[in-house]
Structures are given as C-alpha cells and as structure tokens.
Amino acid sequence: xxxxxxxxxxxxxxxxxxxxxxxxxxxxxxxxxxxxxxxxxxxxxxxxxxxxxxxxxxxxxxxxxxxxxxxxxxxxxxxxxxxxxxxxxxxxxxxxxxxxxxxxxxxxxxxxxxxxxxxxxxxxxxxxxxxxxxxxxxxxxxxxxxxxxxxxxxxxxxxxxxxxxxxxx
Numbered sequence: 188x189x190x191x192x193x194x195x196x197x198x199x200x201x202x203x204x205x206x207x208x209x210x211x212x213x214x215x216x217x218x219x220x221x222x223x224x225x226x227x228x229x230x231x232x233x234x235x236x237x238x239x240x241x242x243x244x245x246x247x248x249x250x251x252x253x254x255x256x257x258x259x260x261x262x263x264x265x266x267x268x269x270x271x272x273x274x275x276x277x278x279x280x281x282x283x284x285x286x287x288x289x290x291x292x293x294x295x296x297x298x299x300x301x302x303x304x305x306x307x308x309x310x311x312x313x314x315x316x317x318x319x320x321x322x323x324x325x326x327x328x329x330x331x332x333x334x335x336x337x338x339x340x341x342x343x344x345x346x347x348x349x350x351x352x353x354x355x356x
Contacts, residue, residue, distance in 0.1 A: 189214070231276075231304040234315040238322050239334040240264075240286075244295035254293025255329050258286045261297040264325035268318050270301075277305035279314050 189204065221227070240261050245254030261284060270279045279302070286297030299322070303314035319335060326333045 229306060231306050232308040232311040233302060233304045234311055235300070235302040236315065236319065237336045238299045238301070238319070239336075240297045240299070240322070240326060240331060241334070242293070242295050242297070242329070242331065245293040247291045247293050251293055254295075255331065256293050257297035257331075258284075258294045260325050260329050260331060261286065261299050261322075263328065264322045265299070267321045267324070269314075270318075273303075273305075273314055274310070276307055277303065277310045277314055279303045279318060281318075 189209070238261075240257045242255035242257035242260060243253070245251055247254070265281055265284075268279070268281070270281060273279055281299055281301040283300035284297065287294035301315075301318055303311045303318065305311035305314065322333050322335070
C-alpha cells in the first residue's frame with residue numbers, strides 16, 4: 188500500500204517514491220471527485236509553469252513614468268489568454284500571481300503560476316504554448332524578457348477516457 192502527499196503542488200510524494208520496492212503491476216488511485224461507486228480510468232496530461240516578469244521599479248508618486256510595472260505586463264498577458272474550460276477535454280488556469288512591494292513603488296517583478304490539462308497530450312501542449320506565447324508577447328510589447336521555468340513534467344495518460352459507474356449492492 189502506498190500513500191503519497193503534496194500531489195496538487197507538484198507530485199511531491201510520487202516523485203520521491205522508491206519504485207524498486209513496489210512489486211505490484213497494477214494499482215488503484217483513490218483521488219477523484221464524483222459519486223460513490225464511480226471509477227475513472229484516465230488522467231490528463233498536465234503542463235505547469237512559473238513565469239517571472241522583471242520590469243523596472245520607480246517611485247509611483249514622483250516618477251512613475253521611469254518605471255515599467257511588471258504587474259501590468261502580467262495583466263496584459265493574462266487578459267489575452269484563453270483560460271478556464273477550453274473544450275470538453277482541456278482546461279487552463281492561472282492559479283497564483285504575486286508581485287510588488289509597496290503601493291508607492293512601481294512593481295519591478297511579477298510572478299505568474301499557470302497550468303494546462305487535457306486528456307489529449309497535444310491539446311495540453313498547444314494550450315500551454317498559447318499561454319507562454321501571450322506572456323512573451325506582453326513582455327515584448329514593453330521590451331522585457333520574461334524568465335520561464337517548467338515546474339512539472341507531463342503526466343501522460345495510458346487509459347481510455349471512460350468513466351464507469353457501479354451500483355453498490
């Protein structure tokens with residue numbers, strides 16, 4: 188029996204699992220929503236990223252025109268992204284945005300964490316490419332270079348997309 192932790196923040200438990208100690212050829216994952224008795228036999232491919240946008244700090248009350256607001260650059264990028272339910276098989280989200288130090292300073296840095304998921308790996312990849320592309324376009328518009336870091340590898344599905352519902356007798 189194996190229990191893992193921190194799966195929503197990067198498969199923390201599964202990444203540290205010593206697979207050489209597992210002899211089973213099949214396993215059950217008890218991690219899903221839905222009514223009791225439902226079995227899900229497919230998982231999506233997921234891509235996640237962290238993007239850091241570096242602008243230029245300036246005093247917001249004295250010389251705001253000397254700054255480049257990194258939060259504004261991020262908002263332009265996010266505003267142009269297709270996020271939420273993309274289609275029946277694909278979702279996308281920006282889950283964390285952080286930046287700025289004080290209200291009187293033009294924010295020099297903004298960090299965006301996002302992801303895409305799809306039952307079809309090519310759709311997940313196309314969606315993440317779209318999101319990263321919008322970050323790059325917004326950065327180019329303000330003559331900045333964003334730093335991108337991939338947080339997770341793809342999680343490839345090997346099952347078909349069927350949900351089974353069993354009656355509990």
